Amino acid sequence: MKGRLVIVNHNKLTHGLAAGLLVCCAGCTVGPNYKRPSAPVPATWQVSEPWRQAEPKDAVPKTDWWTLFHDDELNGLETDLLAANQTLQVAYAHYQQARASAAVQNATLFPTVAVNPAADRQRYSGNRSTGSTIPIAGLPVTQNSYVLPFTVSYEVDLFGQRRRTIEAAQAAFQANAADLQNMQLVLTAELAADYFTARQLDSEIGILNRTVQTLQKGLDLVKSRHTGGIASGLDVAQEETLLNTTRTQATLLQQQRKQYEDAIAVLVGKPAPDFRLTTRELKAEPPNIDTTIPSDLLERRPDIAETERQMAVANAQIGVAKAAYYPSLTLYGQGGWNSANISQLLNASSGFWAIGANVAEEIFTGGARRGQVQYQQAGYDATVANYRDTVLNAFREVQDNITGLEVLASARQSQADAVDSSRRQLDLANSRYVGGLVSYLDVVSAQQNLLSNEQEAAVIQGQRLVTSVLLVKALGGGWDAASLAAVHVKPQLKDIVAP
Numbered sequence: 351m352k353g354r355l356v357i358v359n360h361n362k363l364t365h366g367l368a369a370g371l372l373v374c375c376a377g378c379t380v381g382p383n384y385k386r387p388s389a390p391v392p393a394t395w396q397v398s399e400p401w402r403q404a405e406p407k408d409a410v411p412k413t414d415w416w417t418l419f420h421d422d423e424l425n426g427l428e429t430d431l432l433a434a435n436q437t438l439q440v441a442y443a444h445y446q447q448a449r450a451s452a453a454v455q456n457a458t459l460f461p462t463v464a465v466n467p468a469a470d471r472q473r474y475s476g477n478r479s480t481g482s483t484i485p486i487a488g489l490p491v492t493q494n495s496y497v498l499p500f501t502v503s504y505e506v507d508l509f510g511q512r513r514r515t516i517e518a519a520q521a522a523f524q525a526n527a528a529d530l531q532n533m534q535l536v537l538t539a540e541l542a543a544d545y546f547t548a549r550q551l552d553s554e555i556g557i558l559n560r561t562v563q564t565l566q567k568g569l570d571l572v573k574s575r576h577t578g579g580i581a582s583g584l585d586v587a588q589e590e591t592l593l594n595t596t597r598t599q600a601t602l603l604q605q606q607r608k609q610y611e612d613a614i615a616v617l618v619g620k621p622a623p624d625f626r627l628t629t630r631e632l633k634a635e636p637p638n639i640d641t642t643i644p645s646d647l648l649e650r651r652p653d654i655a656e657t658e659r660q661m662a663v664a665n666a667q668i669g670v671a672k673a674a675y676y677p678s679l680t681l682y683g684q685g686g687w688n689s690a691n692i693s694q695l696l697n698a699s700s701g702f703w704a705i706g707a708n709v710a711e712e713i714f715t716g717g718a719r720r721g722q723v724q725y726q727q728a729g730y731d732a733t734v735a736n737y738r739d740t741v742l743n744a745f746r747e748v749q750d751n752i753t754g755l756e757v758l759a760s761a762r763q764s765q766a767d768a769v770d771s772s773r774r775q776l777d778l779a780n781s782r783y784v785g786g787l788v789s790y791l792d793v794v795s796a797q798q799n800l801l802s803n804e805q806e807a808a809v810i811q812g813q814r815l816v817t818s819v820l821l822v823k824a825l826g827g828g829w830d831a832a833s834l835a836a837v838h839v840k841p842q843l844k845d846i847v848a849p
Contacts, residue, residue, distance in 0.1 A: 378508075378509060378510060379509070379510025379513050379514065379669065380509050380510055380514075380669055380672045380673050380675075380676065381510065381514055381665075381666070381668050381669020381670070381671075381672045381673070382665060382668060382669065384517075384661075384662050384665040384666070386658060386661070387661065387734050387737065387738070389648070389737065389738045389741040389742075390738070390741070390742065391644055391645050391648070391741075391745075392644045392745060393644070394643070394644065395641055395644060395748065395749060395752055396749060396752075396753070397752055397753075397756065410639060410640070410822055410825060410826075410827060410828035411828050412828045412829075412830070413828065414428070415538075415822050415827040415828045416428050416538060416542055418637040418639070418822065419542070419634055419637060419815070420634070420637075421545075421634060423545075423628070423630075424541075424542060424545050427541060427545065427614065427617075427618055428538055428541060428542070430618035430619065430620075431537060431538060431541055431617050431618050431619070432534070432538075433619070434618060434619025434620070435537055435617055435618065435619050436619060437533065437537060438530075438533055438534060438537055441529060441530045441533040441534075442530060444526055444529070444530075445526045445527060445529070445530045447526075448519075448522055448523040448525075448526035448527075449523055449526075449839060451519055451522065451523070452516075452519040452520050452522070452523040452839040453839050454519075455512075455515055455516045455518075455519040455520075456516060456519075456839055456840075456841040457841075458505075458512050458515070458516070459512070459516070459841050460504075460841070461502050461503060461504035461681075462502070462503050462504070463500065463501070463502050464500070464501045465498070465499065465500050465501075465686075466497075466499055466501070467497065467498045467499070468495075468496075468497045469494075469495070469496050469497075469692075470494075470495050471492065471493070471494050471495075472492070472493055472495070473490060473491070473492045473493075474490060474491040474492075474493065475490060476489050476490040493690060494690045494691065494692075495688070495690060496687075496688070496689050496690070496691075496692045496695050497686065497687070497688045498686045498687045498688075498695060498696075499684060499685070499686035499688075500684070500685055500686050501682065501683070501684045502682065502683045502684070503680060503681070503682040503683075504680070504681045504682075505678060505679070505680045505681075506678075506679040506680070506681060508676065508677070508678070508679055509673045509676040510669060510673055511669075511670055511673030511674070511678075514666045514667070514669035514670045514673065515666070515670050517662075517666040517669075518662075518663045518666035518667055518670065520838060520839065521659050521660075521662035521663045521666060522659070522660075522663050523837060523838075523839060524655075524659045524662075524834045524837045524838075525655075525656050525659035525660050525662075525663065527834060527837040528652045528653070528655040528656035528659060528831075528834060529652070529656050531652040531829055532651075532652035532653045532656060535652060535823055535826070535827045535829065536823070537617060538827070539819055539820065539822070539823035539827070540617065541614060541617045541618070542819045543816045543819050543820070544610050544613050544614050544617070545614060545627075546632070546634070546812055546815040546816050546819065547610055547812055547816060548607055548610040548611060548614070548627060549630060549631065549632040549634075549812065549815075550632050550808055550809060550811065550812025550813075550815075551603055551606055551607040551610065551812075552607065552629050552630055552631045552632065553631040553632045553808040553811070553812070554603055554805050554808050554809070555600055555603050555604065555607065556631045557801070557804045557805055557808060558596055558597075558599050558600035558603065558801070558805075559600055561596050561797070561800075561801050561804075562593065562596050562597055562600065564797075565589065565592055565593040565596060565797065566593060568589055568793070568797070569586070569589045569590060569593055572585050572586050572589050572790065573586055581790065582790075584790075585789070585790035588790060588791060588794045589790070589794060592794055592797060592798060596801065611625065611626070611627045612625070614627060632808065632811055632812055632815070634815060636755065636814050636815055636817075636818035637818060639818065639821055639822060639825070641748065641752060641821075641825065642825075644745060644748075647741075647744055647745065647748065647825065647826070648741065648831075649830060649831040649832070650825060650826035650828075650829060650830060650831070651740075651744050651824075651825075651826040651829070652826060652829050652831075653740055653744070654737070654740055654741055654744055654831075655831045655834060657733065657736050657737040657740045658737055658831075659834070660733045660736070660737075661730065661733040661734060661737055663733075664726065664729045664730035664732075664733045665730055667726045667729065667730070668723065668726045668727055668730055670726070671719070671722045671723040671725070671726045672723055674712070674719045674722065675719055676711075677709050677710060677711035678709070678710050678711070679707060679708070679709050680707065680708045680709075680710070681706075681707050682705070682706055682707070682708070683703070683704070683705040683706075684703065684704045684705075685701070685702065685703035685704070686701070686702060686703075687700040687701055687702070688700055688702055744824065747820070747823075747824035748821065748824040748825060750824075751817050751818075751820045751821035751824055752821065754813075754817040754820075754821075755814065755817050755818060755821065758810055758813055758814045758817060759814070761810050762807070762810050762811065762814065765803065765806055765807045765810055766807060768803045768806075768807075769800070769803045769804055769807050772796070772799045772800035772803045772804075773800060775796045775799060775800070776793070776796040776797060776799075776800050778796075779792045779793045779795070779796040780793055780796075
């Protein structure tokens, strides 16, 4: 058997290991400690009175924010999305990977133990060199060897490289948790927006279908008058044109509605040909939403939390890079049994052992370590800029949707007045036409005007609901960054014996 015997002074080695352990306990952690950088935060939202004080506001629920809209069908679709959406499943798998990666780094806190049993039978040449350790020179020798060795090694974290690596892995795990929550918020908001847009199209199609019925009655009346010689052929042609145009609009909107229905099918994890969304005109009203103060947004948006955790990862990586300037200390031990006879393998005389320590330090790297530190510092600077950009965009999204709701609330009222005026105009045009005071062109014009205003009112109502969904999304959907405190993989003593 070939091997190497290490002879050590036990007393000196014991003192050396004790000193090493003392250094380990007193080890420092190089690199900057993390502190969240500042970001520009406005004092208040820009709103106009009396919108902010019009009605008391309701806080966004911590979970299931869509229940604010009190729509059972929407609630069911959101539940299906959480259970079956494949994009969300991808985000969850990445979250699980980040958890496992943090556990891998935690494992470096413990020593590694390995066993490498071996058995061999070897014949040595009779013409071997005279310097051979095999006795009875000049004769061939056959020898058995059975070895049951155990090795233990542990790298002491003198300057915090391992601690910084674990810190980075934990922050990355939390960033993935925030990304998972952000993906859930994005998808559930997309579903709600598509749902209310489909309902808006249902309302528009309903308006068009009712208008078609009214126009058909009007056409029958004009044809009857034309037969009696009271109305002209031009009157009939004008009414037919408007009727057919309205039918065309209803048909085209069906295609748009189908596209939103298919988009919802994908979001809830169902094949589009098998999915049907019931037809129902839009009746819901946007909920009253508490916008709170702008500074709260930093703790309520999962995408902001994700970019903040990415800064923590990059900051820890600077410490990992700086630790490369300092030496590493590895403690090791080896022991086991070695025998030429398997029956004597576990005898006391068959035992062997060795313990020691290695100190390694790179003296010259050609500037590689300095370049790595600079690389990680630049990466950290990039995450800071990305964080601040995310914060600025978050404030923009909230302000845009607050303004949008204000404008749409005002537009809704003025459009309701326009619909009422259009109805009166049509009634007057019909009366004057029957009395022979105006041509049928005035009636057709009034019908077109009413249809256009009713459709615009439906669009505004749909936009109000979609904008309220976007405002909830911009505010974080009731999420709170404090929940990330529980996202942590702690090292356990039982992990020492884990495979």
